[in-house]
Amino acid sequence: MAKGIVTPSRLFAACRIVFMPFEPVILFFLLGALAGLIRSDLRIPAVLYESLSIFLLLAIGLKGGVELARYPVSELVFAAACVVLAGALIPLIAYPVLAYLGKLPRADAASIAAHYGSVSVVTFAVGSTYLIGQGEVAEGYLTVFLVLLEFPALMIGIWLARRGEGGGENGRGWGKVLHEVFAGKSIVLLLGGLAIGWVAGSEGLKPLDKLFFDLFKGMLAIFLLEMGLVAASRIGDLRRAGWFLAGFAIVMPLVSAALGITTGLLLGLSVGGTTLLATLYASASYIAAPAAMRIAVPEANPGLSIGAALGITFPFNLLVGIPAYHWLATTLHGVFA
């Protein structure tokens, strides 16, 4: 038995080799997904989920704010405008593909386009963590882009869904949606953290470093455990969604990432910054977008958009996307810079 080709120790060694290249935080995601698939009774309490998301948003904001203080604001305005404009292309590319190629109803196509145009804070956090692990430095102001990229796509998505409609009917005015997005906790905490970090600077924040920066990865790990559980619970939605949407959920991030890498190169970002921008573009929102779309485009089926964004695109970016974007950014930087 011990002489067989597949011995337990070889099997364990092989497993270790397969999973070793991954960021440890990603293994927590896989653990959560596995627990969900085997129907474990593991559950992250809602209050912990809330607490962790508040922590992560604040920490990301603070970190960005500290970095932001090092750059002149004037330098940022042009770059930010380019990043937002290029990012606005994503929902405009996604919508016709979904509506005409995928033959999805208008509301669904618009809602999914909005999810893919908007960004995922957690994917961004994993991307940053991955880059640190690779010894790659990214421009600190990418956090500003994270904030700026969250809402334009949502607006575009709502506009796409409501084109030619009487407007205003059913009390779904723009005011409510704008309030939902701007007063939503993710924008409040990210912007608030940015402002506090920017005002306090790295010296001023020293006493908070241990909580917000040293513990960041651990908190992210627990959050990803929960995301794994949730992602596994969306598998049923995906089965209903069909092959077209599953394919879209993998091809779309690649297209968006290519756009991100191009934009990053044109703006002269570092390899790290280009990778993170590609990651932002490639990511699909599954927290802010579902909340906004549920209010603004209620006729869209949330199972489709969340299933694709969280069930496929999020794991795809974590496991394959981020390292691939990094590789591509490095290669192209070598060619063009």
Next chain:
Amino acid sequence: MNRPLQTRKLLTIVCEAALEKRLEKELPQFGAHGYTISDARGSGAHGRRDAAWPASANIRVEVLCDEAVAEAVVRHLETKYFTSYQLVVFLSDVQVLRAEKF
């Protein structure tokens, strides 16, 4: 000393948490004097819903009110939310003390 028990309607709405803010705003407009909202878990036509993750969270809204208010709220929910949102609404008769509160 003992006050009499009187009959009122208990209106129960089980719906997705996305509607919470709107219902909080609309219920008083229909004359409800108060309401109770709690997180809810369960299963139904839309699969298992749990209270843990915001996008798949459900809430249960309970309103004690007189029949006219209950009827008005139910009709409103029917026209405004039944097509696009997931909700279950039911009415029952309950005995309350201090009926003037509701």
